[in-house]
Amino acid sequence: MKLITAVVKPHRLDEIKEALQAFGVQGLTVTEASGYGRQRGHTEVYRGAEYTVDLVPKIRIEVLVEDDDAEQLIDVVVKAARTGKIGDGKVWSVPVETAVRVRTGERGPDAL
Amino acid sequence: MPPGITLAADAPQLSSANTGFMLICSALVMIMTPGLAFFYGGMVRVKSTLNMLMMSFISLGIVTILWVLYGFSLSFGESNGFIGWSKDYFGLSGIGIVQLWPGYTIPIYVFAVFQLMFAVITPALISGALADRVKFSAWALFITLWVTAVYFPVAHWVWASDGWLFKKGVIDFAGGTAVHINAGAAALGVILVIGKRVGFKKDPMRPHSLPLVMLGAGLLWFGWFGFNAGSWLGNDDGVGAVMFVNTQVATAAAMLAWLLYEKLRHGSFTTLGAASGAVAGLVAITPSGGCVSPLGAIAVGAIAGLLCAMAVGLKYRFGYDDSLDVVGVHMVGGIAGSLLVGLFATGGVQSDAKGLFYGGGLDQLGKQAIGVGAVLGYSLVVSAALAFLLDKTIGMRVPEDDEVSGIDQVEHAETAYDFSGAGGGTATRTPAPAPSEKAQNKKVDA
Numbered sequence: 001m002k003l004i005t006a007v008v009k010p011h012r013l014d015e016i017k018e019a020l021q022a023f024g025v026q027g028l029t030v031t032e033a034s035g036y037g038r039q040r041g042h043t044e045v046y047r048g049a050e051y052t053v054d055l056v057p058k059i060r061i062e063v064l065v066e067d068d069d070a071e072q073l074i075d076v077v078v079k080a081a082r083t084g085k086i087g088d089g090k091v092w093s094v095p096v097e098t099a100v101r102v103r104t105g106e107r108g109p110d111a112l
Numbered sequence: 113m114p115p116g117i118t119l120a121a122d123a124p125q126l127s128s129a130n131t132g133f134m135l136i137c138s139a140l141v142m143i144m145t146p147g148l149a150f151f152y153g154g155m156v157r158v159k160s161t162l163n164m165l166m167m168s169f170i171s172l173g174i175v176t177i178l179w180v181l182y183g184f185s186l187s188f189g190e191s192n193g194f195i196g197w198s199k200d201y202f203g204l205s206g207i208g209i210v211q212l213w214p215g216y217t218i219p220i221y222v223f224a225v226f227q228l229m230f231a232v233i234t235p236a237l238i239s240g241a242l243a244d245r246v247k248f249s250a251w252a253l254f255i256t257l258w259v260t261a262v263y264f265p266v267a268h269w270v271w272a273s274d275g276w277l278f279k280k281g282v283i284d285f286a287g288g289t290a291v292h293i294n295a296g297a298a299a300l301g302v303i304l305v306i307g308k309r310v311g312f313k314k315d316p317m318r319p320h321s322l323p324l325v326m327l328g329a330g331l332l333w334f335g336w337f338g339f340n341a342g343s344w345l346g347n348d349d350g351v352g353a354v355m356f357v358n359t360q361v362a363t364a365a366a367m368l369a370w371l372l373y374e375k376l377r378h379g380s381f382t383t384l385g386a387a388s389g390a391v392a393g394l395v396a397i398t399p400s401g402g403c404v405s406p407l408g409a410i411a412v413g414a415i416a417g418l419l420c421a422m423a424v425g426l427k428y429r430f431g432y433d434d435s436l437d438v439v440g441v442h443m444v445g446g447i448a449g450s451l452l453v454g455l456f457a458t459g460g461v462q463s464d465a466k467g468l469f470y471g472g473g474l475d476q477l478g479k480q481a482i483g484v485g486a487v488l489g490y491s492l493v494v495s496a497a498l499a500f501l502l503d504k505t506i507g508m509r510v511p512e513d514d515e516v517s518g519i520d521q522v523e524h525a526e527t528a529y530d531f532s533g534a535g536g537g538t539a540t541r542t543p544a545p546a547p548s549e550k551a552q553n554k555k556v557d558a
Contacts, residue, residue: 045379
């Protein structure tokens with residue numbers, strides 16, 4: 001199994017969710033995140049005091065998949081997340097040892 | 113507040129219309145203090161929101177009681193020009209329920225409660241400069257001492273018919289000196305004693321909720337109609353209505369002026385700028401709205417909006433931490449409005465005193481400057497002394513660790529917002545323990 005993690009622009013969430021559903025993904029986890037890459041931050045002004053806000057809001061999406069689906073699924077996420085502008089984010093995968101469905105106790109790929 | 117028009121032979125009669133109007137105005141001024149709490153509360157970081165709200169709310173408690181006990185008597189009792197005292201006003205207990213405020217058509221009770229609301233909001237205004245770092249008990253004690261030693265006397269100087277500034281001919285319709293310069297100078301005095309927030313000029317100190325700031329500014333603007341138009345204590349000669357119009361006009365002009373300055377200087381029209389500009393305009397028209405024309409009110413508002421927008425940057429240059437710009441908005445706006453009386457007074461509304469631009473020469477401007485200087489100097493010195501006294505005895509500031517981790521937790525044992533279900537914890541003690549499920553189950557079993 002693999003864990004696919006995508007940190008992307010918040011407004012792409014719906015596109016990505018639809019693409020994943022179309023691909024057949026059964027479930028995912030979404031977290032609000034903040035961070036920066038090449039995009040860096042932006043400047044805000046309060047009564048003339050300028051603040052550089054480094055961390056920009058992002059969405060982190062996590063999906064568990066079987067090994068064979070991983071590369072294809074990454075492509076699906078990347079395609080749905082892309083706007084072509086700086087700050088589109090990143091997608092990566094890591095191997096996963098175990099997964100358990102809490103309700104039934106199923107283990108491994110059956111738990112996905 | 114000179115008396116309304118009355119014929120010498122006729123003593124004023126109680127007016128139901130004026131009495132009703134003034135009761136409503138009193139309620140309008142009351143809502144300004146919660147409005148101010150939100151205006152300030154939204155501007156601080158999330159960890160000190162509740163403390164900021166409470167610094168204003170506590171004034172509604174403390175100052176109300178002090179006002180009834182002795183504040184009204186000190187402010188509006190008989191006097192030598194510097195401080196009042198009338199035995200009948202102590203506890204408001206020797207006043208007949210239809211006894212009229214001398215020269216006016218409303219009961220003393222109505223005048224007393226209207227003025228009470230002014231006494232409540234003035235110390236609350238100071239709190240914005242002290243964000244994040246003052247012990248709540250020290251603040252409560254400071255309010256008590258400050259209204260007694262500063263607000264009650266100054267209100268007497270400015271508004272009582274035998275107050276020394278009033279007799280000099282200083283015009284302060286609704287509190288440019290007694291409320292705004294007074295609070296702004298006090299704020300400056302206190303922060304010079306207690307020092308800066310931890311991380312001032314280094315850490316980002318962004319407002320945590322601009323919608324709260326806008327809500328607060330809206331409530332202030334609304335309540336200010338009572339504050340200003342009500343300060344004529346009746347509507348028999350139209351002056352209160354002029355004040356009402358000028359309040360709206362100057363506030364609009366100041367908001368636009370602040371926004372334009374900001375757009376040109378910093379590149380954006382901000383909501384904080386709109387809210388701040390509106391308050392600056394309200395402050396500046398407070399002393400002056402009863403003696404200027406609507407065109408004059410536009411000038412007063414625009415000048416104040418511009419001056420205050422520039423003044424809020426000074427704290428970074430001079431290194432004093434006027435956290436939410438009480439000095440920059442209330443002191444500067446109050447000075448501007450008070451002095452502009454000397455330029456824009458038409459001589460045709462509340463009094464026949466004319467400003468420089470209406471052929472009155474520099475006479476009124478000089479009087480205004482005396483009022484500004486006297487209130488500013490007295491408030492600055494006495495407030496700094498009170499803060500020093502408290503700091504050396506019980507201590508004004510919370511420990512640095514507590515300030516950094518957030519004053520809400522330490523001083524109030526609460527959290528402003530709990531949006532996450534994971535905040536959790538368990539109830540360790542409740543006033544009335546809920547019947548335990550086990551016990552109920554046992555009963556069923558039995």
